[in-house]
Amino acid sequence: MNLAEPARRVSPATCEMSVAAKAVENDDEYIVEPAVESSDNLAVAVAPAAKVEPAVTVGDARKFAPEEMLKEKYRDDSLDISLEKLRVSGVQFEGSVGITKGLVVTITRKTLGRILPALYDDRDFISYGEMERYIAIQDHTCFVYPSESEPSLLYTIPISTLKPTREDPKHPHKRSLTVSPNPITNLQGDGLETILLLDARGKLAFQFTFDHSKGKRLAEDFMAVVVESNMADKNTEKK
Secondary structure: OOOOOOOOOOOOOOOOOOHHHHHHHOOHHHOOOOOOOOOOOOOOOOOOOOOOOOOOOOOOHHHHOOHHHHHOOOOOHHHOOOHHHHHHHOOOEEEEEEEEOOOOOOHHHHHHHHHOHHHHOOOOEEOHHHHEEEEEEEOOEEEEEOOOOOOOOOEEEEOOOOEEEEOEOOEOOOOOOEEOOOOOOOOOOOOEEEEEEEOOOOOEEEEEEEEHHHOOOHHHHHHHHHHHHHHHHHHHHHO
8 A cells, every 4th residue: 555655844934024125124214203202391282162052953944944935936927828818819719629649650560560450450549538638729829728727838739831631430540549439330439520630741740639519610610720820821931
């Protein structure tokens, strides 16, 4: 049986300061003078802290807040374009109407529509109440409000370049939405009339749906105002 030889005995380890360390030790630049103990003569006189009033718990933050700034309105009402201001200077049309931009075509829907047209060619529906707004038309601009009693404006729609056309409920525009459909036919609800506003390329820009129970001539009057705005815009271009 072969066994490894035992380790040989060696001398104990020794250490010696390196040459670089010795050089630093002998260099005056690295010599630090010993600290000097302080005495009464060398001590620095420090003045005692001044007494202050005890801290007071803040009960109401408004007590210490700038009252004048808090009373200021976060918005300037004078800049609002309210219905009252429009009525003073005159409006060509106003009334309740359902407004939508129609069907939003996403890339996914467009792709699946080409692959499975039978499944993705169905129309989308919306209730009249969801899209109902209050509008006023002045100077070729349609002002849209949440309701007649709401002073804040939602947005405006320039109508002079948009062509109005009545939608046939039985042959609706492929990008319009069916509003409050009948449960049996799935056609647009009874008593509703839709006016489509098309851009210069014939694409649907906005869909306006009127409820005859809120006014039988609303759709007709609206269309007449938009047509008049279109004609005025064309006459301006000719000049």
